[in-house]
Amino acid sequence: RKEVEQDPGPFNVPEGATVAFNCTYSNSASQSFFWYRQDCRKEPKLLMSVYSSGNEDGRFTAQLNRASQYISLLIRDSKLSDSATYLCVVNPDDKIIFGKGTRLHILP
Amino acid sequence: ETGVTQSPTHLIKTRGQQVTLRCSSQSGHNTVSWYQQALGQGPQFIFQYYREEENGRGNFPPRFSGLQFPNYSSELNVNALELDDSALYLCASSPGGASYGYTFGSGTRLTVV
Numbered sequence: 001r002k003e004v005e006q007d008p009g010p011f012n013v014p015e016g017a018t019v020a021f022n023c024t025y026s027n028s029a030s031q032s033f034f035w036y037r038q039d040c041r042k043e044p045k046l047l048m049s050v051y052s053s054g055n056e057d058g059r060f061t062a063q064l065n066r067a068s069q070y071i072s073l074l075i076r077d078s079k080l081s082d083s084a085t086y087l088c089v090v091n092p093d094d095k096i097i098f099g100k101g102t103r104l105h106i107l108p
Numbered sequence: 109e110t111g112v113t114q115s116p117t118h119l120i121k122t123r124g125q126q127v128t129l130r131c132s133s134q135s136g137h138n139t140v141s142w143y144q145q146a147l148g149q150g151p152q153f154i155f156q157y158y159r160e161e162e163n164g165r166g167n168f169p170p171r172f173s174g175l176q177f178p179n180y181s182s183e184l185n186v187n188a189l190e191l192d193d194s195a196l197y198l199c200a201s202s203p204g205g206a207s208y209g210y211t212f213g214s215g216t217r218l219t220v221v
Contacts, residue, residue, distance in 0.1 A: 033138065043198060043215055
């Protein structure tokens with residue numbers, strides 16, 4: 001089993017729709033969890049941390065399920081500018097593990 | 109506030125050569141990590157430095173080595189370059205370790221021919 005797994009997509013979603021990403025991780029000792037977004041040929045940018053109680057930042061909601069070892073990201077009222085690759089990041093022990101990312105295309 | 113800067117932006121090397129990539133961390137950040145990103149893949153963790161000590165390493169061979177300096181800037185050295193080392197190399201810094209999340213530089217595109 002890979003350390004961090006994501007659906008590679010692409011997800012093609014009409015503007016205004018809600019889209020959800022899931023990510024599973026294998027190391028139950030993982031302590032920190034994040035979502036990053038990466039635009040084409042750019043560096044990753046931190047979107048949000050993921051906390052055990054779940055957290056929200058505007059149109060974005062992140063959740064963590066430690067028992068099932070997955071994290072999720074929900075984007076509501078999607079915008080054209082949300083088109084990017086979304087990377088799940090897990091921090092087990094002294095490593096930082098990225099998923100391969102899920103590509104999102106928002107369609108006008 | 110100055111972000112993370114990397115140099116050079118692009119580099120072409122010959123197989124078997126050695127390369128040094130440089131990174132200046134964001135002001136106030138004492139932790140730096142390095143990643144290799146191949147096209148269409150997520151970044152692969154190489155190693156992390158905290159206060160000049162390596163405190164985490166991914167699955168990369170010993171020919172990938174690094175340094176962190178007292179001003180928290182960092183270098184990535186790769187010896188005996190192979191064609192598969194061609195990738196985008198990303199540096200990222202954090203104010204206190206992985207739990208704070210990282211700020212990334214724009215990367216160095218290395219091509220090995």
